[in-house]
Amino acid sequence: MKLKLRFRSTIIFLFIGLYLPSLLLMNYYFNVQNSKIAEKIGRVRLNETLSEIDLVTQKDSLLARKLINNYNENIAEIELNQHETKIYSAAFLSLIMIITIGIFSLIFYLISHPLKKLQMVTAKIGEGDFSIQLKEDGFQEIRALKGSFNSMSQELDKIQKKLIQAEKDAMWKGLSRILAHEIKNPLTPIQLSIQRLEEKYELDKEKFLQIFPETANIINQEIANLQNLAKTFSNFAKNIYPEKSIFNPSKMIKEIITSYEKNFQIKFQPCDCKIDFDRTHFYQIVTNILQNAIDASQKNDEIEIKIQKNEQVVKLSILDHGKGISKEDIKQIFEPYFTKKRKGTGLGLALVKKLVDINNAEIFVQSELNEFTKFMITIKRSKNESIDH
Amino acid sequence: MFGALSQKIITGFISLSMMLFSSYEGNEPRFADTDVSLIENNIFIQTRLENAFENDFERIFQLGKAIDIRFKIEVSSEEDLLFSETFFHTVNYDPLESAYFLELQERKETMVISSWQKLIKEISKIEFLHRLEKKKSLKINIEASLPAIQFNDEKAHDLMMLWKFKTPKKMIIIQEINET
Numbered sequence: 001m002k003l004k005l006r007f008r009s010t011i012i013f014l015f016i017g018l019y020l021p022s023l024l025l026m027n028y029y030f031n032v033q034n035s036k037i038a039e040k041i042g043r044v045r046l047n048e049t050l051s052e053i054d055l056v057t058q059k060d061s062l063l064a065r066k067l068i069n070n071y072n073e074n075i076a077e078i079e080l081n082q083h084e085t086k087i088y089s090a091a092f093l094s095l096i097m098i099i100t101i102g103i104f105s106l107i108f109y110l111i112s113h114p115l116k117k118l119q120m121v122t123a124k125i126g127e128g129d130f131s132i133q134l135k136e137d138g139f140q141e142i143r144a145l146k147g148s149f150n151s152m153s154q155e156l157d158k159i160q161k162k163l164i165q166a167e168k169d170a171m172w173k174g175l176s177r178i179l180a181h182e183i184k185n186p187l188t189p190i191q192l193s194i195q196r197l198e199e200k201y202e203l204d205k206e207k208f209l210q211i212f213p214e215t216a217n218i219i220n221q222e223i224a225n226l227q228n229l230a231k232t233f234s235n236f237a238k239n240i241y242p243e244k245s246i247f248n249p250s251k252m253i254k255e256i257i258t259s260y261e262k263n264f265q266i267k268f269q270p271c272d273c274k275i276d277f278d279r280t281h282f283y284q285i286v287t288n289i290l291q292n293a294i295d296a297s298q299k300n301d302e303i304e305i306k307i308q309k310n311e312q313v314v315k316l317s318i319l320d321h322g323k324g325i326s327k328e329d330i331k332q333i334f335e336p337y338f339t340k341k342r343k344g345t346g347l348g349l350a351l352v353k354k355l356v357d358i359n360n361a362e363i364f365v366q367s368e369l370n371e372f373t374k375f376m377i378t379i380k381r382s383k384n385e386s387i388d389h
Numbered sequence: 390m391f392g393a394l395s396q397k398i399i400t401g402f403i404s405l406s407m408m409l410f411s412s413y414e415g416n417e418p419r420f421a422d423t424d425v426s427l428i429e430n431n432i433f434i435q436t437r438l439e440n441a442f443e444n445d446f447e448r449i450f451q452l453g454k455a456i457d458i459r460f461k462i463e464v465s466s467e468e469d470l471l472f473s474e475t476f477f478h479t480v481n482y483d484p485l486e487s488a489y490f491l492e493l494q495e496r497k498e499t500m501v502i503s504s505w506q507k508l509i510k511e512i513s514k515i516e517f518l519h520r521l522e523k524k525k526s527l528k529i530n531i532e533a534s535l536p537a538i539q540f541n542d543e544k545a546h547d548l549m550m551l552w553k554f555k556t557p558k559k560m561i562i563i564q565e566i567n568e569t
Contacts, residue, residue, distance in 0.1 A: 061485060064484075064485065065453075065483070065484055065485055068453070068484035068485070069452065069453025069454075069484060070453075072448065072451045072452045072453055072482075072484065073452045073453060073454070073540055074540075075448055075452075076448045076449050076451070076452040076540075077540045077543075077546070079445065079448050079449075080449075080546045080550070081546075083413060083415070083445065083550055083551065084546065084550060086407075086413035087403065087406075087407060087413055087550055087553070089410070090403075090406040090407050090409065090410035090413075091402065091403055091406040091407075093406065093409075093410045094402065094405065094406035094409060094410065095406075
């Protein structure tokens with residue numbers, strides 16, 4: 001039969017069953033010893049009458065010797081009892097003390113150990129590992145606590161799986177909708193252009209030859225848009241692994257803005273610093289954000305790019321004074337297929353976020369509608385800045 | 390070996406307990422420096438118990454019963470036991486004469502002593518002579534113990550309690566024996 005011990009009842013049981021009887025036993029021992037001493041002292045008083053005996057005959061002497069011996073024997077026994085009491089009570093108290101300390105240490109361990117374990121696995125749950133299960137043992141309350149914890153982690157695991165599935169479903173639904181829409185957009189002008197060409201070919205061959213180059217150009221343009229959409233989607237969908245190297249980000253930004261500077265006002269504040277980042281990813285990030293800034297700005301608006309450093313991080317900021325982003329939209333700008341551009345794929349900033357994340361950096365955005373938009377990227381500084389690939 | 394270990398644990402535990410919880414003084418018996426000499430194929434061992442009888446023994450020796458203090462001497466050479474001898478110092482008291490009768494078994498002597506101090510001195514002294522062939526090395530173990538005494542059919546009282554259950558022991562190792 002398995003003994004089910006509740007924590008409080010165990011403590012009470014131990015107290016009543018062990019500590020209390022020990023104290024009672026000790027008390028009993030003291031009482032018995034004291035009563036023995038009292039009894040012996042009573043006998044001693046009787047033997048004190050010896051002094052009154054007149055030792056005349058040998059028989060008297062024998063009697064006196066017997067009585068004195070009896071007297072001495074009792075006194076000796078009293079003294080031995082007293083010594084015994086002192087020694088054994090001390091040993092008994094020590095034993096009780098050792099047992100009490102031992103039992104309470106054990107109880108302390110039985111309580112504190114599972115709690116410590118629980119604390120550790122809770123931390124793991126916090127890190128997202130819901131597969132952890134605890135062995136349900138120990139006191140009943142501890143077992144119940146572990147059982148509840150196991151149920152909780154199982155439920156969290158199920159909920160997480162459901163959430164992931166729901167997210168996937170939502171993503172695919174959104175993706176399908178957007179992709180259908182994006183594919184449909186170029187297909188309509190292509191279809192209309194072909195219909196127009198067919199119509200003119202049958203009815204007016206001269207006109208056909210006249211409109212053919214322009215119509216073919218439209219068709220090619222729309223096919224190019226479809227190809228671009230397929231390429232961007234492919235880039236976003238595939239798994240990307242960073243190939244980090246240490247380089248000066250200012251140099252790369254200077255190269256990027258060279259091609260834009262002829263047509264746009266770009267102010268750049270470089271910094272003498274190095275980062276440990278995938279070069280291609282850094283290029284993609286900067287060009288994407290810069291292109292967005294250009295798209296949002298008027299022709300004469302200034303775009304400011306700044307790189308700063310402190311002891312821990314390098315901060316890159318790209319600021320435009322264009323139309324800005326509303327508070328509602330700013331929450332979604334990094335979500336795939338969210339776009340406000342007429343010809344946008346909605347994958348640019350989602351790709352930027354993905355590239356920033358896989359390079360262990362962080363991206364933030366601030367914006368005021370019709371005022372400005374500022375993207376900030378925080379990159380940890382390279383520990384070995386002397387190496388430049 | 391197990392017996393010696395358990396004895397050490399018990400005496401250690403009692404000593405600790407008394408240090409923590411008891412005011413009992415008792416005695417701390419130990420053997421004093423020991424003289425060992427070989428005289429014409431005889432070994433002569435001379436030693437003395439110190440701090441063994443000063444406290445709480447006077448009444449015990451006067452209770453009218455013979456009290457035997459047991460001594461044991463073991464002599465061995467290179468793990469071979471050469472001999473093991475047990476002898477007693479027995480004290481008896483005559484209340485009418487106020488004198489102690491002391492029998493020293495190893496010395497084959499009997500004394501009548503009236504002084505408590507002299508009694509302690511004589512009872513503590515060991516002068517042991519035994520026949521022994523010449524050996525290259527010797528190991529001598531000496532120990533002393535007290536008996537348990539019983540009063541009026543009650544449970545026996547172990548007098549070792551007065552020594553706090555510590556058995557005084559002494560081991561002497563002699564590598565080269567110089568004949569005298």
